[in-house]
Amino acid sequence: MVKRSLSIAGWALLACMTGVAHATPPACGERLLPPSPGAATGQRPITAHDLIELRDFGTMFDTSRRPSFSLSPDGRYAALILRRADPERDDYCFGVMLVPLDGRADPRLLDVGGEFIQAVTDPYGVTGVPSGLPVTEPPVWSPDGTTLAYLRRDKGQTQIWRVGLDGAPARQITQLTTEPRNLAWSKSGSILLFTTRRLFDAGVDEIEREGRSGFLYDERFWSVAYSRPTPRLPLPTEINALDLATGGPRIVTSEQAAILRGERSMQIPAEARISATSPSAGLAWVASERADRPRGPTLLRVQAAGKELPCHGEVCHEPIAGLWWNAEDMLFILRGGNADNGGRSALYRWRPGAEPGPRLLLDTEDFLAGCGLAGTSLICARESATRPRVLVRIDPGTGRSTTVFDPNRQFAEVRLGKAERLTWTDRDGVRTYGDLVLPPDHKPGQRHPLIVVQYISRGFLRGGQGDEYPIQLLASRGYAVLNFNWPAEAPAAAATGSDEAAQRVKVSNWSGRRRIFTALEAGIDTAIAKGVVDPALIGITGLSDGASTVQFALINSTRFKAAIMSTCCDDPNAVFNAGPGYGNNVVKDVGYPPAGSDGRAFWRPQSIAVNADRLKVPLLMHLPDGEFRMAQEAFAALRSHDAPVEMYVFPDEWHTKHHPAHRLAIYGRNIAWFDFWLRGLESDDPERSAEIARWKLLRDASARAL
Template identity: 20%
Template sequence: MSMEQAMMKEEWLYDFTFVGDPQLSPDGSYVVYVKRVINEEKEYASNLVLVNRATGIQHDFTSGAGKYKDQSPRWSPDGKTLAFVSDRSGKNQIWLISTVGGEARQLTELTNGAVDPIWKPDGSALLVLSKDGVEKEEDARKPLVVNDLHYKADGKGFLDGKHTQVMLVPVTVDSEQVEALTDAPFNHSNPSWSPDGSAIVYVRSRYEEQGSYMRTDLFIQHLKDEGEPEQLNKKGGSFVAPRWSPDGRSLSFIGHFFEHEGATLNKVWTVDLASKKFACITEAVDLECTDALISDMHWGGASPGAMWNKDGSGVYFLASEQGNTGIYYAGVDSTIRQISGGDRHHYAFHYVAHVNEAAVAISDPVNIGDIYTLSFSGDRVEEQCISTSNAEVLQSYPLSKPEMFTYEGEDGLEIQGWLMKPVGFKEDKTYPLVLEIHGGPHMMYGNSFMHEFQLLAAKGYAVLYTNPRGSQGYGQAFVNGCRGDYGGGDYEDLMTGVNAALKTYAFIDEERLLVTGGSYGGFMTNWIVGKTDRFKAAVTQRSISNWQSFYGVSDIGYFFTKWEVGSDLDENPEKLWHHSPLKYVDQIETPLLILHSENDLRCPIEQGEQLYVALKHRRKKTMFVRFPDSDHNLSRSGLPELRVERLKHLAGWFDTHLGESE
């Protein structure tokens, strides 16, 4: 394969269209969704697409795809107006556009912008989210004064003391009155109106408080009552996406009480607002009730939560199981069943109870993602695809369809994995194998499109990816299985997976094994090369090398190390060092490429720096690539040109070191 052909494949990314956040109109006759592209300037841009379900005709409803970012469309209760977020005025603000045509008009001009519009039931106003405080001129010479434990966040940088508040915005043309409904010094999100419009519920993040790591509380606020908002979860926990029942007497929401700290399964809950009694309606199933499936290609929009049916007898929600994310139904009587599934990734979902239909975004390993409608009738679901976003593009590129297999771990635990054959596979040839390790660790690989995997398969590599213990999708005991034992049973699961693949697929060349992963997968890549020399080359991405320093430099280190590794710096620093790949650097002989983002605050770049210097000082084969203007999410939502550069370095390192071994 020529270098020109190889470079073309990394740049597939520029040709793809990404669709998400589908919204069904109140009467079910239209769907609007967001279409995102990479424009000629190699920047993301997006616009709204409107689909007439009766005719199948769809057209670009706003013109942002070439220049602006139009997103978060939301139908007015009468279906005549769409509210959406756009940066066309310079920063994100709320805009309105009539669904029968005409130009969009800007509704908000808030100093700190506005996002997440939610219509009042009578259509007279919107709830939006906006930061409080005033803009200040930045002075690069002015010191940053820090008093809080939580003072930085990946993707946001250093926190500026501003907090996201819930605002009430009338939609009348002549009204400029905006009312702040919250003012507490915490971030607020997920607002929702009561059916009669007299009250709202929202989520308040409390992790700014010492010891309240990742805590999110539910509050109800009665708009005509000057009293304090009422907190529902007095016993703590982490709860999101509250939804009112049709009669206004109950709420549904997603979350847990940290029974297993950060590895606790999310469940679907309801609360009776009269008695304040909580009920977990998915307690009977060992199911993660969110989308935990990883992809580097698409996005879904805000979490839909658990959406009530018309008579309030149950809710619909997304859940992750056995490498798939589907739509499930849970009755208030705890009856649970899957509604829409298959070997697919349902990554966005909007349900309209009045018509008992939904709009959904779905991906699979050979389809990036498209919009579907679902019509429910008892246990039957009628599905219709209403977009073909990448059909023509994907016909031009060779793709590999993964094969699922299971294998038994060293202690008898069943592990699920997938093997992608190289594009153009021939029975009489042998091929190198790349082991891909996911991050989290409490996420999962599965039946979703992965550009990185397809790229490697197109370059002649077999690709193996598995869900070792610690992954989501296999129950509470499984997801909890790696905590306190990083590099133990999870490492054995991965190595046993490689052995199982070698035994099952005779075409894999055992002398040409490669490994890569990001975040937790980067930690595990570092760990693997410190424990075995069986891999010819490795690429570690946004990794962890030293848990002792991670404790103090990561935006989550001060609680994540205790939750996951089983200790913190004060309690047992030796345990942190025992699980640190840097401890075993003398044993690393595998050529190791280190990819890291300059602005990564989740796994800060000093983690890569320590490993690089230790390796280079020992004259080991290594190289360090630092990506500017990028955070922990470079591979998924980073600048398009840098995403392409990352893939070039990844594949180039493997190509080079396989060439050296031949």
């Protein structure tokens, strides 16, 4: 089962890379290999296991700057780390998958095994806080294309492994006691470069010594999760060079690493967010339109034959997600989806200097989650609303897309509800979009209860942000589901010079939250106007920023009849429960009321605790043990006023929950909650009898309190 591992200093609470006990490699090999294609009838009802046990590579946050796969130097293969969850065993299977791009041979596993490597963050001055998201660095290719290097974690420690394409077993090539990241080969193929943060480990040891005389309570504390401080920032990242002949690593400078990688000394502008160089020394890059507005709109700039060429039209403006030059100096430009363009991806080609401007190749609602150039073709990770991620080849002449790797071919057998992209403009002129999914057996004239899922809608519609609200499973139960994509931030926030300054704009009169909620209400009205939604039966869900919108919705609207949150809450005490670093930041830089002040007027539009005396919407909370303390004030306040609220705390979880068994439990309880409160249906599952009995008591107590 998944378990919380010890850090290298034996410190359980700073287990930054949670270990996962995994199934034996032979069993995992069977689970990872894509099944033989069957008849795609689309008639089998969907189950929770169909969603949880999908074969995955990468995450919904992948980009062309951080893709989920790597391409061999000769363009013949793609390599990726494939994973698959097993909720019964509460584990994952991992494997290194080699995908021939010509379609003439089946994909094959080069290595099977390993544990979940968890990404960490450094929020508000504290360090090494797990996020719950996986580290998804793809394998990296040796310059001669014969060997792959990759990260693999076993027994609680991540090491560097290598495997060849010749069928020989994979082998571990490091004995590290700290966490490696960001693998890269030297140009010669004799050295592997990687990064570490050794001072984090030294900081853990120092904190152990500090504990003998007591921990000073200061900005190092993330007290919502830990009862001790974290290592103090700054923690520099070292670049290590591992000599593959001797096995000895040494620390090198960034300049030395660039020389080892054989990088050309191109004068790439420091402000460039994305850049690409052509074989003839042409340069394309994306940077802010105005240097004094680093968070503002971006612009594509192109330089060829020593001079900058103008780029006109919307393709030259944000959101530009990727740039590539081929051997013939053809520039490919990928525009990503955003709230203003209805979430559409578009691919263009342009030969600067020889053609007047970019030409459209492909325009789609699908999510192109990172691409790479293989010969003359682009290889992209692609998802649609009803199809999980696949690898595709895109013809640069026609834009035609051909699937080269589908790890979930069996999913075509599942009966799904129809998904429709809705776009709208709210009363303030703010544009955004959402995806509306109806039950598979929907008939004209039917109106269904509506569930709102948040707050990014792109690619495969699985479970919203955090994957806790199974969209197609809800649709199969008779719900309409609106997966809402939040709008762009207001121009006043975008014009600021920092995230803190932007947040101060959004917090003033809660204008940022009002902007999001106004757009959401317009989306709900758009769905209702289609005649497929029962406006009297609407539920709302959310994690993180989506959970903040749930709070605002329950306080400032009466249209929602049930709610579920995956994190919680924005409340007066919660601000300081996270620790001095977070508390000082939101007071000094963002504009929250300081501790001890009367901030009720500030909190009235947003805080559940401040409004608990008038909130009666049934609220279910599924919270990680790494954050649940921020919900204690809201939970206690609601209970004291007989509001129907129930809270579950999941062990060894962080902002995004990663345990397969927990996700299975959450899926089931979320559906049962909405069935009970929106439709008056009681689960006949004997294992839910105690839950249903409690919910009846909550319903009765709430009715008496009205």
